[in-house]
Amino acid sequence: MSDGEGAPGNDGSQFDRLPATGRERVVEGRATREEVLDWWDERFDVGPETFANHTFWEKGKGKIWVFADELPSPQGREGVGMTVLRTRQEHWKPTTTAVRKWGHLASKNVIDLSPGQATAFAAGHDQDLPEWDGDWGYLIATHELAGEQVPIGVGLYVYDELRSVVPKGYQEELPEL
Incomplete structure (x- = not known):
């Protein structure tokens, strides 16, 4: 899928793995793994090591999922892991499911x-x-x-x-x- 100008766009029918860093980003506006880890660390003091064995995925615009394994990208499935974060809005929002899973680690x-x-x-x-x-x-x-x-x-x-x-x-x- 493209954005109409030839650049890769977001495809809401599939899961795409988040790029590791901004240098690897090909879909404009897509969060990176580095940004997600930094956000959890800065907002709640939940360190990056918490998610060391997890991959992050986007389906739709800004709905971030976390999965405790590796998969090839993209994935044309209905679900991969669990929703963890909403991005592409003014303030990123953790999901209730994520907070119930990792919130006990937060100190901020x-x-x-x-x-x-x-x-x-x-x-x-x-x-x-x-x-x-x-x-x-x-x-x-x-x-x-x-x-x-x-x-x-x-x-x-x-x-x-x-x-x-x-x-x-x-x-x-x-x-x-």
Whole structure:
């Protein structure tokens, strides 16, 4: 597929492996492996070694998937691994699935919620949280369970408000913790 001017374009019907670096990028706007690893490291302090045995793929515009193995590129499949990140928008957004898988490794931009806040967040409710003194943007929301902080999902923090962006399929009414 081309962009109409002869340059390779994005083909939403297949998975294309992310190029390692910008020098190897052939599809304009496509994230690179290096950019994805840097983003996880800079945003959440989840180091590149976390994904050492994984490959990253794009299907559609900006829907990034992670796969724990090697495959030839492109792949004409419905799914390869799991969705991990949304790019090609103003702010990159981790998926709830990725946060539940790797969020326990994060030490930056993690908001620890009280039992009541966690219950509201898991149910998909937004809440005023002016006490947060960290970065604005997408955060990993956690709550304490059996003495450990466990990731619940992704929240968007702006203007002293934590917005739950937990997808409806993941929302749940927790008993009062």
